[in-house]
Each structure stands twice: as C-alpha cells, then as structure tokens.
Amino acid sequence: MTARPDKYCPIARTLEVVGERWTLLILRDLVLDGPRKFQDLEQSLAGISPNTLSARLKILEDSGIVERRFYSDHPPRAEYLITPKGRELRPVLKTLKRWGERHTRP
Amino acid sequence: MTARPDKYCPIARTLEVVGERWTLLILRDLVLDGPRKFQDLEQSLAGISPNTLSARLKILEDSGIVERRFYSDHPPRAEYLITPKGRELRPVLKTLKRWGERHTRP
Numbered sequence: 001m002t003a004r005p006d007k008y009c010p011i012a013r014t015l016e017v018v019g020e021r022w023t024l025l026i027l028r029d030l031v032l033d034g035p036r037k038f039q040d041l042e043q044s045l046a047g048i049s050p051n052t053l054s055a056r057l058k059i060l061e062d063s064g065i066v067e068r069r070f071y072s073d074h075p076p077r078a079e080y081l082i083t084p085k086g087r088e089l090r091p092v093l094k095t096l097k098r099w100g101e102r103h104t105r106p
Numbered sequence: 107m108t109a110r111p112d113k114y115c116p117i118a119r120t121l122e123v124v125g126e127r128w129t130l131l132i133l134r135d136l137v138l139d140g141p142r143k144f145q146d147l148e149q150s151l152a153g154i155s156p157n158t159l160s161a162r163l164k165i166l167e168d169s170g171i172v173e174r175r176f177y178s179d180h181p182p183r184a185e186y187l188i189t190p191k192g193r194e195l196r197p198v199l200k201t202l203k204r205w206g207e208r209h210t211r212p
Contacts, residue, residue: 005152010206011134011199017210018202019127028117046111064209088205093117095197096124100116103170103191104123 017063018089022048023056027086028093030066035081065089123169124195128154129162133192134199136172141187171195 006012018024022045029036029044036044042053057080060066065086070078112118124130128151135142135150142150148159163186166172171192176184 007212009134010204010210011202012131012206013210013212014202014206015127015130019130021121021125024121024125025118028115085209088208089201091201092198095195095201096117096120098116099194100118100120102194104116104119106113106119 017059017065018092020056022052023060024093024096026053026056026060027065027082027089030080030082031087031090031093035069035079037077037079041080060086123165123171124198126162128158129166130199130202132159132162132166133171133188133195136186136188137193137196137199141175141185143183143185147186166192 006016018027025045026041029041033040033044038053038057041057042048042050045053057066057068061068061080064083066080067083068078068080070076112122124133131151132147135147139146139150144159144163147163148154148156151159163172163174167174167186170189172186173189174184174186176182
C-alpha cells in the first residue's frame, strides 16, 4: 500500500480542522446549547485551559465553522455560534453520541 | 451553563476512544482498504511514529473497534481489521469526507 498524502484525502483535510477532542466538544456545546460565551464554554469543558480554548475557537473561526458575534458594544461582549457550514458536521456528533450510548458506560 | 461531566456525555465518552486525528485515520484505512499490517498502516499514515501507531492500535483493540488477527504462525504475522462495532463509526468518516470535499481543497 502506498502512502495516502493528507492533502489528497478529504477526510484528513477535515481532520486538520476538527480532528481533536476539544474541538469536537466545543462543536457539541454550540450545537446542543446554542450561542455560548467564552466563559460558558470554559465552564462546560471542564479541564480545558483558556489558551487551548482560545486556540481551538480561532481555528474554528478561521475555518468558518464557528462565528464570533458581538452582542454588546459597551462593554464589548462576544458569543460564539455555529455557522451553517459547521452544522454540516452534526452527523459526526450524532454518530459519536449513538456509538457512546451503545458501547460505553458512564 | 453548568459543566457537562464527560462521564455522563456519550459524545465525550466516544471521543475518549476515537477523538484523535491518527486514530480516525487508522479507521479510515481499515474501512477503505480492508485488513492491514502494521507496516501498511505505518506507510499510509505518513509521519506517524511506530510508538504512536502502536499505542493507537492498542486503544482501538482494547475498545473492540479493531481486531488483531494472526495470519501466519511461523513466523508470527498479524494484521489489523475493523470489527462490526468499529464499522458503526463509518458514518463519522463519511461525514468528514463529504465535508472535506465540499469545504477544503488539496
């Protein structure tokens, strides 16, 4: 078998963006709970460092999967929400959920 | 929003097992190409270290997603194949593929 260069594999290319546990858990929160503030996500994703959360959100924003929206100008306050492009990844979460329900236990 | 403890979230529990880029690429190879030897996977997953590949395969075996089968006793030679339980994750790969085709470029 020859190598399958990442750039020519759409699965690998998608995983460049979302192939990381925290990233998929951020998507989970935004899909299940709607728009969230940074602090909401930090609290929900117990154990994530602010730096990691910030970096993951940046990747998701740059990829057009998540949008940052200001809901107050003074003081500036932002929240994150999933975009239509991000919503297309919902079947991933659905499959992970069903699999977890069938094959893992709390 | 309160914390969503990982143990009570089936998505988080599944991601404990497959929430890592290499792991999902190993599944990709076994689903797309059928049973593979360690060396096949090492070659396809350009850049993976033997230690990482070995560790990921161990997690997948322990979780019943991948099976190691000996196809020769003398000398002992093994190959890895996806199990029915592992096949249930195929929709994840399918969604990642479609998303990558639509939204990313080589």
